[in-house]
Amino acid sequence: MSYLNSQGLLQMYQAGQSEAATAIFDRYVARLIALARSRIGSKLGRRVDAEDIVQSAYRSFFVHASGDEYELNKAGDLWRLLASITLHKLYGQIKKHTAAKRSIHHEAPTDLATAAAKTPEPSAEEVVAIIEELHTVIRELPPEERMVLTASLQGQENPEISKSINRSERTVRRLLANARRKIEQRLLPGDTTNDRSPTAVVEYEAPLLYADYVLEQLLGSGGMGKVFRARVKGTTQKVAIKSLHKARQSDPRAVAQFVKEAQLLTGLHHVNIVRVEGLGRFPGGGYFMVMDYVEGIDLQSQLDVQPFSIKAALGILKNVTDAISYAHDKGVIHCDLKPGNILQDKNGNVLVTDFGFAFLIADGTTVENSIGGTAGFIAPEILSRQSLPTPATDIYSLGVLLWTLITGRLPERPFTRCNREKEPKAVARIVNRCLFDDPRERYQTISELQQELMAIL
Incomplete structure (x- = not known):
């Protein structure tokens, strides 16, 4: 805006x-x-x-x-x-x-x-x-x-x-x-009472060279950083370059989270997930990641104009659940599924992006990282910090996402279906199950949710 x-x-x-x-x-x-x-x-x-x-x-x-x-x-x-x-x-x-x-x-x-x-x-x-x-x-x-x-x-x-x-x-x-x-x-100026004490500098492997790219246009800016459209030098190939804000480049926690996202996405290869080529460093020392450039628009920008039809919303959610199912199989919980983090290219292909809050599960244990998300889309057990993220965390967000795409608004809590034709009972039933406060009462796997979606489609 x-x-x-x-x-x-x-x-x-x-x-x-x-x-x-x-x-x-x-x-x-x-x-x-x-x-x-x-x-x-x-x-x-x-x-x-x-x-x-x-x-x-x-x-x-x-x-x-x-x-x-x-x-x-x-x-x-x-x-x-x-x-x-x-x-x-x-x-x-x-x-x-x-x-x-x-x-x-x-x-x-x-x-x-x-x-x-x-x-x-x-x-x-x-x-x-x-x-x-x-x-x-x-x-x-x-x-x-x-x-x-x-x-x-x-x-x-x-x-x-x-x-x-x-x-x-x-x-x-x-x-x-x-x-x-x-x-x-x-x-406040002159404040030295916060917890930003000196921390040992951690060097991460960043093989991509900044000199190989030419920045062309700022595409967007968020709380963590900025995304630029760039061109591979000497070619016409377009890429997207994501970097931390300058103010965050000296924050070890922010840098570690940024690097973790790049490393995680470099290992994920799915048609509905924005591909990350790798990590590089600016001449000044800050890290950047190189991603596929998507010529399209995020779903939130489309929602700002009007909601999606039920058929379109279900088709989008099918693609999103394919991506998240793949991520879950790799031990990755997205934790921040919302319209702004889902892109649709000019051909209508749907791609999930921004794994900045992703939670990793390895051999039944959790890897320490930042737990967060977006108000309205966060599962209640995460909001109250009663448990660590699980697949049910993303399933909750998917229910909110489906309802938001169709109605243009967040579901009320407790969830009630509005008496409108465009909100059929079948969709309301799926959303209702996704939004149970108790994670054990939701769909337990993405496959289980997809079976319900396919029955409507």
Whole structure:
């Protein structure tokens, strides 16, 4: 969504597309934090928290925006609006802390929007660095903390969040506090209290040479890294090159996870899995992986336009289950199956990608790695950390995926079938079994699920 202007993003959010909220947050959060900090001053720095102010401003913005209370007329209006809300929140806090000492009018400008517009903006490099660091810490949050933080930033109040995740309000407050603390530890200047202690540098085998490729176009950017379209030098062959964000290249855990994904995918050869050729290193030392270039689009981008027909969704799921069945046979649990991680090329072929959270099972034991996923698609036993991933973990996500492809929305919990023709009982029955809280009540193998799918097809 980086190509959309602020008016387009606001319209998408008001139309109910939650992804626009994330895009709005990512686009302006660094500048808003910098703005708030520039107005706090050293004396109030320990009592007034810039990140708290910005989070409160976003909550207010999303609540009012969802009610169609805002309309943008020209470029820059969204920044001025968010800056005005942030400064309003900020001066309210300053007033509380300084009421007994001096008038708030001594510090507050009379035109908050104009003052915000005139505030010096951080450099592009500073903005990129802060946003990448923010992506990093949010991606590393435990699933529940990440879920409540996202919901809070989208304007949901604690009671609403508590109901949606079936946890007490006290737990929601604790999760939000934990998330804020971790973000502060990573973003506040001069903080040396976090756990990023010096770690021995691990060198991984990376035989591919950067000099053999020519980067041509940035295809996308996520929480972990970026993907570029590239060309093999001296040929017309196109490949995709995936790399970690610069801010993550010095994080041993992120590098180990990235290398693990490359090594894992290099060993997987299936028609419905994006092939990885291998691992290489940039001249500056960071790692990259070279993958097949897929001329197509991810399923989430198609869902943003309209849901799939039942026949199309079942056909897609058949291909996805073929890939996941193969991965399970190789001892690999994907752990992050969602529309954004499934590609469809220009010929209609379906390919599963992004094994960044994959879990490995070897000889009945688990290999230590990062457990994660995406809110709404994560199996409850993983979300509550009651067990390690199993094939039933992916089967849960496949049920969510099928329902989402057909209806354009996540299934409600507890799952109930809406009374619509396009949601037949046969599909609802399959989804219902995939979504049982108890993994033992779900389909136990992908083959068992495929038999039900084939009966409908």
